[in-house]
Amino acid sequence: MSQIRVTNLGKAYKRYPSRGARLLEWFVPGGRPRHQAHWVMRGVSFNVAPGEAVGIIGNNGAGKSTLLKIITGTTQASEGSVEVTGRIAALLELGMGFHPDFTGRQNVFMAGQLLGHSVATLQQHFAEIEAFAEIGDYIDQPVRTYSSGMQVRLAFSVATAIRPDILIVDEALSVGDAYFQHKSFARIRQFRDQGTTLLFVSHSPGAVKTLCNRAILLDQGIMARDGAPDEVLDYYNAVIARLESEQQIRELEAGSGKNSIRSGNQAAVIEAVEMLSGDQSSRAVQVGDPVRFQVDIAVNEDLDELTVGLLIRDRLGNDVFGTNTWHLGTSRQQLRVNEHCRVEFQTPALNLGVGNYSVSFALHSGDAHVANNYDWWNRALVFQVVPGSGCRAIGAAYLPILSHWSGI
Template structure:
């Protein structure tokens, strides 16, 4: 089993004002460069068998961190302590030589991963079968599409179960079929005890695969915790690039509620109602319900969009929409005005606990003009009183016709 420890890790790159400045520094031994820090004081521990997601906007330092962990880049300060065999899929093609065949590249990549020639030969049939690139295995890699390179690279990296598997965004290039196939293999490795580090912008992948998530921002770790909590904060941070007003409140049940926005409009109340108009926090599968929302304006607005997202207990999206997509414009609003919305729908979802996130914004999403984003604005439960037994997060009962 492998424990991975990152201790006060930092990486800086030298910047020279001109090409001659580098030579002058070398001759005089006097610094002529400035340092640009990509990562600063990163420290965390990943326990054996734990799965950790690393998220952040482009340029936050995610890929650099993975390169430092794998040893392909050396740190400016700090250290990484690791043990066991590490398999990493950091960049498209894993350094494949374009003029060599896929088979030849597979042998070279396997040796870089620490496999002996005999081990690679024994694994080749399985590598070919998993990659599913057919006769291209014996053709030059320069003839491959990006998706084919990903297929072969992933197949080689996971031919033998590693102690630590590190996956960057490379899998996002592959087709949907291969993504599902790859994530199934990753899940199988996890069940067998492989430690996982994964960089992805896919909320679903992070929340379904990972035990915890780490959020990087401008080279620092600003959040380390449960995937749902970190991803909520990350989404709020994206919406607040120009005016960072993200706050996190701890609810009575221990969950973290992320709240952000510039405040021109605020949610005053949100209630789930039954058919008679009575508030409910527990509904039957398929029961008609209404989501009542009270909004107060704190500034004159030419346009307002209300959006909501129903999530399951793991924070996975179940359904979401907004008044823009529903063709219900809310326009010409005045400061001090109140707006009440009622959204009616059947609770065609499975048994379990659910939460509702809300957003007040302009245009079609909260990234543009985020007035308010609120996670865990409302929580409710779904039970099955009178429907046939079923599994899953959606209730879509079929009509069965049997012919003999």
Template sequence: MVFPDRASRPLWRCWLWPYWRQALPVMRLCVMGSPMNSESGVAGSSSQAAGSAVKVQGLCKDFASFASPWDRLVEWGTLGRYCRHETIPALTDVTFDLRRGGALALVGANGAGKSTLLKIVSGTLFPTAGRVEVSGRVASLLELGMGFQPEFSGRENIVFNGRFLGLKDHEIQDRMADIIAFAELEHAIQRPLRTYSSGMLLRLAFAVVAHVDPDILVIDEALAVGDAYFTQKCLVRIRRFRRDGVTLLFASHDPLAVKSLCDEALLLVEGRCLDWGSPDSVLEHYNSLVARGRSSRAILNMEGVPARVSRRSGTEGNSRRSGNSRALVAGFSLTDASGTACRSFMAGDEGIVRIRALFLDHVNEPTVGLLIRDRLGNDVYGTNTWQQQVSTGSCRPGDLLEVGFRIPLNLGPGEYSLTVALHTLESHVHDSFDWIDRLLVFRILSPPAARFTGTAFLRPTLDVTAPVPLQDLQTWTGTLTAAFGGEPPRMYQVGESTPPWFFQGWYPAERGQEDWFAWTRPSFGFIIDLRGSFLELEVGARPDSRGDQATEADISMGPVSLGRFVVAGGAGWTSLRIPIPPEVSGCAGLVRVTVPGWRASAAGEGGDPRLLGLRVRRIHVT
């Protein structure tokens, strides 16, 4: 749909347009229960060009700002004849075409229009003018908590949000257990959402989005509030979406996430599309804007401007300046290797710091130095002309001396400040001419091809030996013994506590009519002493009304497959007697079992939402 300009609208639409235009998407979402898919509004279109998931042409969005409620009332009461609002443009003539299966990152400073654009694509906001075509189911993670009801429990909000995203009730119930498990909020799922922290809200919101099976995934910087563990978990799921052909529209201030997740980037500056291309080129363009101060208030506000630093007050802004004024810092610059002003570098890039000193007194062999500190104020690296044994000559009053430092910035990711100093000899403590602390701030980014943590970029050389089967049984057994605090037993009788040798896929033990047993997931494992001839398992399949059907179990010991075995259905128990192959006998081994999964709740046999495999009562090696 093409949205007309205000000048071409009838009078009655001029004053109603700003209000019903914003209300229409919300009303349509409430009626349909999913993002819009019709020809009008921000919609998916059957006429959309083949291969395009999101197509935006000439998109504009204006917001009306009133100085007071009375101004709003006057404009309403006069049917728009008296315009009392200020028009604030959020987006101006934005155009792009995102192909199916592609990933586009929106890059820009706060207030550039990224969130507004994502809301329009998601169908929660109407544009002022332009065309937006969306093809497929959209799942969006916009403002944190958007679409949630604070008085509802976490479980109720999963249902509510799932309906909002277009899932049917039976689909939501089938995925409920997986959503709760992904969010890891089992302990809080019955509590009202108002008791959740921002990180818990993110967990719940992303878990719902991750199980919608969307065609288009829209994320607006929401991952920034999560802890490191869950953020990595989300990134893994997003990469899986990408492998499955899901289209990604992603807004972030994290350059690493932009480069690793997206194959295209769009630079927004004050609501306009300034650049569109590969993430590397767009981020380089954005960094150049940061260096020129157009989009870098967050960085530049941390710096002091030496021309404004008062010698009497000692400070202005965040800089601190001191010294006897025999020489003054007259200028400075930080550039990349090509000489372009820059405040963001990849770890390992070369930075050039140039310091110009104006002398007010005669000084023989003055020292010019610099000091790099991290964001906590810790000294990371410092040097000067004295320590580098570089002669600076004899300077007279009125002389201007310039010294350049070429430094490989082998630093860890983060923000660093630069301090400069003019003095004599090795240290400024004895005779300091001019010392300016925190003169400028720059940022180091981790290279996508060599990620690391810490404060130093050491560039290691790695060699990897291809994995081979371990032949030394003593090493195998010794490693397991050291890790688990003892040798594994030859028999397990399931009891109240789960032994540490139950490796993966086990639910807590339960008390049955006869004895203790434990449910497993469809895939589970355990470590056991295999010094024997047979592995015996006492197991049971689903005991419900449909449990008369047998279940097939695939069992393997390490790399050796033992084949497929049949577990009888019903409430009884089946004893499996499995020969232990000679190549794995005589040591502790990892046994894995895989069976078809099922849910009691889906089968109408109770409300247990867990994904189940087998019942296990006893494991023994004979």
């Protein structure tokens, strides 16, 4: 049974050409509508099962916050429906539920009651809330004297003082310091492992991959993707690049059976990629083997500069290593139309841990593919690292290491 069921959800705001048109519509209720409906979200449908962790991603203005506000009941939908089973704890906006002139202590009880907790329950858990927030004597000072990070500390502590059935977090943790973010993510993971359903909005790919087992991409108010976090985030990268330059997004089926996203304006294109061990093409190497990655390129327009990059990811889609010719100081200058060239990345020892990996390649100008993206080929090839002659180890990296004993 779904804990959250969203069906054909849409939200529209009224847009009036003038103040007079607004007044006429108010005072002449039987007349013709004098506004235009501005849809910020439409046709969104999905189910979330109990205990599932779902990341909501998308550009600013994509409808992420609107979606969460409708689910929590703070905003009404224009069409569609939301069915929720269980108690919700939500952290939607900085300071939401806090009064700036009340002390932190008073706001704990006020915000806690808005979440449905009794005064007796809040008194029972107050010491835990205060200890987790770690704001010291400021607990008895007005909230208007708090920094944004202190407000997040207290708001998160109140929202998570008692494990909810559903936890909704909307980017608020991004303003907290690194220490509290780490502490908060640990609590979120604890709740998730205990069966709490999680809806998490973030612009951090690492946070979404770490906390969530599913991701939903909203683009201009429409649900563009719903699937595994690494695949949805790959498509999101293509959406970001699309905003910078006109391009096509092509989905190709990679050898691994997963969707491979390719995007770019085709000013230069990748014709072929290869992984070599010695002089032989290879897709399985031992830990520490020397390898080379070759990229064959065709130039379709005159270019002042061309950067080639590669990115290695593990089987979960987490970034392991990436660099490009810009950072290596070897980018090409002044390329001409119809020119063909090859770039080769060499590593004397591929010190990756045992497992499966993918390699993505990009052609662009400057230091990043977001601007002037010519060709970005995600998961262009997949390879496997098998054990070598060294000691057994776990993890994504294999570090040369020795150990010895001595008396103390």
